[in-house]
Amino acid sequence: MVGFGTLLNMVGIIAGGGLGLTIGNRISEAYRQMVMVACGICLIFIGAAGVLAEMLVFKDGRLVSTGAVTLLVCMSAGSFLGELINIEGRVLRLGTWLRAHSGNRDDARFINAFVSASLMVSIGSLAVMGPLSESIYGDSSLLITKTVIDFLTIMVITIPNGKGCLFAAIPMGIIQGLITLIGLWFKAAASAAILSNIVLTGSVMIFCVGLNLAFDKQIRVSNMFPAIGIGILYACIPW
Template identity: 40%
Template sequence: MIGMGTIINTAAIIIGGLFGRFFGGFLKERHQNTLNMACGICVLFIGIAGAMEGMLTIDGNKLVGGHSMLVIGCLAVGALVGEMINLEDRFEKFGEWLKVRTGNAKDKKFVEGFVTASLTVCIGAMAIVGAIQDGILGDYSILTTKAVLDLIIIMVMTCSMGKGCIFSAIPVAIFQGTITGLAAFIEPIMTETALANLSLIGSVLIFCVGLNLVWGKKVRVANLLPSIVIAVICAFLPF
């Protein structure tokens, strides 16, 4: 069944969030703060690992760096576009609307949890490649693997950041469901180079999410999301 991968992924996020909500109730505030810090450090290293994989190659007996200009160019242009559209503000307004509509108006952590969790589980090549495979071949193996990872991530995040994290299931369902529906149109664009670029820039953005978790909100990550589109476009430029 086409779309099953997104259904499984969405369900896994909800289940992970519910488990996190249940166990989080037994934790003291200092435990939640430490868990939030630990989660942030994990996200940082996931981002670093992905970025280094895309930027470093082995040449003989030494590591050689590359793609620096790609990262600089994509982030600079993407940030400019994102600030003009102000995606961060739109994301937060949607979070505020959700908070009120779901009866969580008094939850001060709701919007932060929703935005942070949504960015963590939506950014990355697995979401796009898995959704395309699901849409064209009906193969949802990649999204099933992602679902297991997301379940664990959202469970931990919900323990420390609250129930807003559970609602990250909504943007995941919309984002991956849309890609699955448009898979036939998107697949030709997702060349090997485009996917490599997307994975690299996506990893940098995941690092930024981790940075915000550890040191407080320093980077408006949602406003950097257009960088991913720029990264794919760069794969077709003659340089």
């Protein structure tokens, strides 16, 4: 059923966050920090693997790199556009609104928790390819896999960051729902180049989320999100 995977994903995020809130006080701060670093490093490798899978190909019996120009154009143009329209600021305002209207006005961690968790579960190859695979091919396996990953990730980051992480289910559901609708719309027209560029740019962003999490960086990853749209347009240009 189209949409089932995203609904299951939302339930997994809420369940993982709820479990994290339940067991949080029983785990030391040192353990929490180490788990956060470990999750960040895992995301770095997941993102790097996605990028390398799209850029490295065998040609004439040897491994060659492709797509460097595509990646540079999509990420630079997309990041510029994201900064111009200030996606990060809009996400922060959404977090502020949710904090005020969900009984968490005094929770200083709420906004950062919401933004960080939203970025982790809403971007990357699985967040894009999962809904597309479900809508185009009727295959929910990628979204089921993503649900398991998100359950564990949100459980871990909720322990030090609080209940704001649970609300990441909202933007994730909206984004993946829109991607599902897009997949239904161009079901017969989605070329391999389009899908490749989506995975390529999304994987770079999940790599950056891992850097933020593991090394306490402040990369405005949400402002890179237009790179996915640029990648789709770039693939449609007859070079």
